[in-house]
Amino acid sequence: MSFPRWLKTLSILAACLMLTGCGDSQESAQPQQTAQDGFAGLGAESQGFVQADASTPLMFPEDHGAHPDYRIEWWYLTANLEDSQGEPLGLQWTLFRQALMPPQERPALTPWAADQVWMAHLGISQHATHVAAERFARSHSAQPLAQQRSQQRSEQRPQQRSEQQGQAGVVAAPFHAWIDDWSFRSPPDANFERFSLSAYHGEGDARSGYDLTLHAEGPLVWHGENGFNAKTIQGQGSHYYSQPFLRIEGSVMLNGESRTVQGRGWLDREWSSQLLTAEQTGWDWFSLHLDDGRKLMAYRLRGGGENGTDYRFAHLFNAAGQTELIGRDSIVLTPLTTEQVAERDIPTRWQLTLPEANLEFTVEARHANRWMPTTVPYWEGDVVVRDTPSQDQIGVGYLEMTGY
Amino acid sequence: MILRVVLTLLSHYRRHPGQLAMLLVGLWVASALWSSVQAINATAKESYARANALFSLETDQLARSDGIALSIDDYFLLRQAGLPVSPLLESSLTIENTRLTVLGIDLLTLPASNGNSRTTANGGSLTEFISPPWQTQLSPDTLQVFRLDRQQALGATPSIGEQRLPPLTLRNDLPPNTLVMDIAAVWALFGEQATLSLVTASGALSQPPEGYRLTRATSLASPEQLTDSFHLNLTALALLSLVVGLFIVQAALGLAMEQRMTTLRTFRALGVPGKTITLAILLELLLFGLIGAALGLISGLWLAGKLLPDVASTLSSLYQADVQRSLALPWHYWLGSVAITLGGLLLAGSGVLWRATKLQVLALGQSYAWRFSYQRQLMRMLQAGGLAGAITLGLATCLSLLPAGEGLVVSFSLVAALLFTCALCLPPALNALLQLLQRLLRRRPLGQWLAADMQLQLPRLSLAMMALLIALATNLGVSSMVGGFRLTFLEWLDQRLAAPLYINATPSTLTPLNEWLTSQPEVLETLPTARGNTRLLAINSAMENERNANESALLSSIAVFGISTVPTLTSQWPLLETFDGIPRAWEALAQQSVFINEQMAVARALQPGDSVLLETLQGAVWFTVAAIYPDYGNPQQQLLVTVDTLMQRFEGELASTGIVLHSEADTDAFRQALSTEFDLSPDTLVNQQEIKEAATQIFERTFSITRALNGLTLGVAALALLATLLAQAQQRQRQLATLWALGVPRATLALLPLIQLGGLALITGLLAIPLGITITWLLVAVINVAAFGWRLPLQLFPLDIAVMLLTAFSVALFAAALPTLQLWRTSPRALLNEETQ
Structure with a gap:
């Protein structure tokens, strides 16, 4: 007797409610609340996991791949593009990994058993239009990434392709990060030098996504000693490097309309077991391409500094990837204008001052409507950089704001 | 004064306790049966409501076209192709004669529901749900199967055989007798025995991917629709007993009134206003009504408690609708029961009241x-x-x-x-x-x-x-x-169970198995069956002209059942009506004809000789209805074709296979050989007697x-x-x-x-x-x-x-x-x- 369909449906729906329930609890992690685990649980207990520290040097190509012994990790691409009419267009593609348990508590490798959860976000924005999509998947870190299926099965189905892979994962060389049909990969002969990225969501008029080719035109940049980037004064932090010199071309589909694009991209790689302290509730993160070829990565972690102040960091480097300045307490990040987005007050115009480099920028969102209404919601969008005294545009970039 | 009148009226029953007993017994039985059936109906409705509250989203199901059971590889393949499918691993457990459905889900890919209220469930975090030791989510009324109460339940790990269930978590919104856990937990408990299905949100796929077929969730009625008639039957019986009970009440009241006529006239003669007397009788009625309703409710609930397990198992076996086995009664149930009893009593007593108001003071001696x-x-x-x-x-x-x-x-x-x-x-x-x-x-x-x-x-x-x-x-x-x-x-x-042995296995096992059977010397005959789905596009009946499928009722999914037309089966298969005799009907079935079950004949007003336009793999095709067969206990309409026709023309898969052995063959040895050859679990092989x-x-x-x-x-x-x-x-x-x-x-x-x-x-x-x-x-x-x-x-x-x-x-x-x-x-x-x- 087969299981009644309506009952099945009901159970599924009940489960869905649970999932959205989880989303709710994270959504309510407002800065003013005493959120125990910081934003999106990034400050949660990390016992049993390998801790990020400055003594572990980065190793390539291994570090392009996943680090399942660390609790959290991401592959984060943002791009400032222009279509053939010269209209600016911004996009992001992010793959997040989170370990469910420390390595020693992993369940045995059986079908469906998982120790890693993957979440991917796609975002495309132009003018007032902004689309977002997300995907989830589970995997087991002991699962061979190119799997050999059991003898019996392959005999039964000789027609199936030889390369079997899980629903999501990241291989270091040749680099391949995927979840479902979203794929970000390098060819074997140009690992982490050339990439292709393909991700689409929706059908017909609601279909959005992109097919992009990316070329690295500069070196990888490490944000700290050995690529370790401290995030609190207590020393919590992450392994953090970037590929900020990406030249991008390809096509972007926005709500069923396709267009050719080209422009610049920035890929962030970061992993850690405890990124934030429990007191840190969110951040404001800038990655800016200046027209003079220099790049700036700057952030402010709200809380977690000395006496509960904000923790700030800025890294200015030149077109060759050489560090010009690492700023900490001296940098100033001031919200100038806030706008109502998704029933929240979001700063959409910032004053950014680096006294040591004698730089004073105004960073302005191209449009306030860049809210990512995903399970873990945040604001992420393309920005224009202006020289504060003259108000001339001197660059473009991306801004991410969480915990609002 | 009115109190005195009431007391005097009541004193009548001290002299005639029999009448009082009769009155109360009447009220009691009338109210008891009615309350018990209403309690059963209310409980069942509550169970359905839990289903319907969440029924806004239905799921479509994917299966392989080649009939092979789905595996995790299919899932990966389809996800990689960008299809929003989610895996469901199903199995079942029987604990103390209660069948529990175990459902393994993947929270990360389940079709999201847009319209749902964002209630925060007490189910705990996603991490706890998908990491060992996992969680077993169940509704509180399922707890009694494990002999646990709410206090003990949280975190308990009841043992099932040699294994233990993941720690229990209560969810009020789950249907009864259903355990929901992470898909990995179900695999850990049942392994290959659990069945994998792949679901998508209804309508998410416009067409199935190549190599797969899609079963849409359109044709199914909600449990409430299916079980409506059943509850109506119960209500009708209860109403009958209410009426019978009220007959008793009216008889008792009439008798008591008759005998108290003199008293009433004396009251009037003593100057008690007519209205007061009417009011006093009304008060008396209300008093009896409340006592009767209370008695009725208590015994009605007791009765319902006794009957409910049977009702629940009936509903689950007839309609696969799960109803909890303990009573759950909303407030309006209590109010309704008392109101029905009082209303009935007033109706029964209306004659008495009428006579009391029309009382003639001077009509003494007319008794x-x-x-x-x-x-x-x-x-x-x-x-x-x-x-x-x-x-x-x-x-x-x-x-x-x-x-x-x-x-x-x-x-x-x-x-x-x-x-x-x-x-x-x-x-x-x-x-x-x-x-x-x-x-x-x-x-x-x-x-x-x-x-x-x-x-x-x-x-x-x-x-x-x-x-x-x-x-x-x-x-x-x-x-x-x-x-x-x-x-x-x-x-x-x-008649229907012509073969002595039946094999219930997955379609993938049945294909080689059916071939193997033909080569076995012990096997006299095999009776393979298959099942599938089609859509009814139009009807051409002798009664009316061609009816088009524009009516939405017509354009619906219909189950197709395939049988083999061997004499063992055809000689016994019961037919209700044929177009031109039973032998010709079977001949026709092997060609371009179908049989339909009685349910379909009634619902679509079809007769033998009519024809139906069906969606086939080769496009729309007209089929002639050659016969109508009885199909007791099936809530759905069904078409009957040969296995060959079904596999060639419709989307379907092999179902159970019947086997007839030579009379001298050793059945047990054959069973053994079959089980070993195909690695079948004992319950896939059923004999006729067991069915x-x-x-x-x-x-x-x-x-x-x-x-x-x-x-x-x-x-x-x-x-x-x-x-x-x-x-x-x-x-x-x-x-x-x-x-x-x-x-x-x-x-x-x-x-x-x-x-x-x-x-x-x-x-x-x-x-x-x-x-x-x-x-x-x-x-x-x-x-x-x-x-x-x-x-x-x-x-x-x-x-x-x-x-x-x-x-x-x-x-x-x-x-x-x-x-x-x-x-x-x-x-x-x-x-x-x-x-x-």
Whole structure:
């Protein structure tokens, strides 16, 4: 007797409610609340996991791949593009990994058993239009990434392709990060030098996504000693490097309309077991391409500094990837204008001052409507950089704001 | 003052406790059966509501076109192709005869529901759900299976065999007998035994990916729609017992009123306003009503608690709808039950109230004039009976105009109207009969007295007799239907289960297995079956012109069943109607023809010879309907084709295979060989006997409630008769005293009431037989078709009828015997004293 369909449906729906329930609890992690685990649980207990520290040097190509012994990790691409009419267009593609348990508590490798959860976000924005999509998947870190299926099965189905892979994962060389049909990969002969990225969501008029080719035109940049980037004064932090010199071309589909694009991209790689302290509730993160070829990565972690102040960091480097300045307490990040987005007050115009480099920028969102209404919601969008005294545009970039 | 009046009125019952008992018993039984059925219905509705509250999103299902069972590879492949499928791993557990469904889900990919309210579940975090030791989510009413209460439940890990379930977590919104856990947890418990299915949000895929087929969630009705008729049946029975109970109440009230007429007139003479008296009677009624309702509720709940497990198993086996096995009652249930009891009481007491308001102060000494008023009453009954008869005819006409398979409510109303017509005509009929008897027995004074005395008693007995008539007729109807269904069903089961052995395995196993079977020397014949789906696009029937599938009802998914047309099967397979004879029908089936089940024939108004346009793999194709076959117990419409046709033309897969072995073959050894060869678990191989037993068990359970309610109704009627007779026993003695004084011997005197009552009950019983047969016919040929979609042959069981008559007769004798015994023991002097009083 087969299981009644309506009952099945009901159970599924009940489960869905649970999932959205989880989303709710994270959504309510407002800065003013005493959120125990910081934003999106990034400050949660990390016992049993390998801790990020400055003594572990980065190793390539291994570090392009996943680090399942660390609790959290991401592959984060943002791009400032222009279509053939010269209209600016911004996009992001992010793959997040989170370990469910420390390595020693992993369940045995059986079908469906998982120790890693993957979440991917796609975002495309132009003018007032902004689309977002997300995907989830589970995997087991002991699962061979190119799997050999059991003898019996392959005999039964000789027609199936030889390369079997899980629903999501990241291989270091040749680099391949995927979840479902979203794929970000390098060819074997140009690992982490050339990439292709393909991700689409929706059908017909609601279909959005992109097919992009990316070329690295500069070196990888490490944000700290050995690529370790401290995030609190207590020393919590992450392994953090970037590929900020990406030249991008390809096509972007926005709500069923396709267009050719080209422009610049920035890929962030970061992993850690405890990124934030429990007191840190969110951040404001800038990655800016200046027209003079220099790049700036700057952030402010709200809380977690000395006496509960904000923790700030800025890294200015030149077109060759050489560090010009690492700023900490001296940098100033001031919200100038806030706008109502998704029933929240979001700063959409910032004053950014680096006294040591004698730089004073105004960073302005191209449009306030860049809210990512995903399970873990945040604001992420393309920005224009202006020289504060003259108000001339001197660059473009991306801004991410969480915990609002 | 009003209190004094009420107390005085109530004091009547101190002298006549029998009447009080009868009144309360009437109210009690009326309210008890009604409350119990309402409690069952309310509980079932609550269970469905949990389903429907979340029913906004349905899922479509994917399966492989080649019939091979889905595996995790299919899942990865489809996800990689960008299809939003989510895996579901299903298995089941049986704990203490309760079947629990275990459902493994992947929270990360489940189709998200947009319209759902974002309630924060107490189910804990996503991490806890998907990491070992995982969680078992279940609704609190499933806990009793594990013998746990709420306090113990949280985090408990009940053992199942050698393993333990993940820690329990309670979820109020889950259906009963369902355990939900992470898909990895289900794999850890059941491994390969669990079945994988892939689901998508309904309509998410416009067409299935290559190599797969899509079953859409469109054709399924909600459990509430499916079970509606079942609950209507229960309600109808409960309503019947309510009516019977109220008959008793009215009889008791009428009697008490009659005897208190003098008191009431005295009140009026003493200056008590008429309104006060009416109010006092109303208060008295309310008091009884509340007591009766309370008693009824308590025993009704007890009864419902006893019946609910059977109802739940019936619903789950008939419709696969799970209903919790403990009562869950909303507030309106309590209010409703009390309101129905009070309302019924007021209705029954309305006559009494009417008479109290019309009380003539000066009409003293008219208490013996009731005989004339009874004549008027009989006239009124006859008129009311005529009206009810007209309504019956109207309903019957209305029903004949409705298409077959519809008008369940009309049919039930028809039964009710018919019962009332007959009940109302019963007293005038009995009266006329007694009148005739008196004339016939002119020359035998004692006989004449017997008839005349009976006629005198009739006003008080008539209500009890009406109740008896209704109860007997219904009892006969219901028991004939159940008995007839039982015979038909068992015979049908014998015919359908032609092979002695059946294999229930996955389609992927069945393909090689069917081939292997043909090469086995022990195997005489294999009877493979297959099942699939199609869509009905149009109908071309002889009755009407071509009907297009524009009507949405027509364009729906229909189940297709495939069988093999070997003589073993075709010689036994029952057919209801064919176009040109049974052999030709089977020949036609092998070509471009289909058989349809009775449910489909009724619902679509199809006959053999009509044709249907079906969606096939080769496009739309017309098929001729060659025959109609009975398909008892199936809630859905079904088409029958050969296995070959099904596999070539429709989307389907192999289902179970029947095996006929040579007579000298060793069945056990063959079973063993089969199990080893294909690595089958023992329960994939079933013999005919086991299937029959399981089916019979389902059947017995289905009707156990009907039988219980039916028996109770008859009991109530018997009680009504008994109570009425006891209540007037006192008066009877007075009348007998006169006879005794005239010289009738005491032995004859004691025999007289037995003859009177026994005869009356027998006449009522005999009248109930044709009524009962009519009701049986309505049940099997009209109501059953409307409720379940199939018709049963009308079968009568003379032995049952005899038992019923005997029951009625014995109850009457028993009721008459008690006063008789009293009479026997009373000294003649005392009798005379009573007369002179």
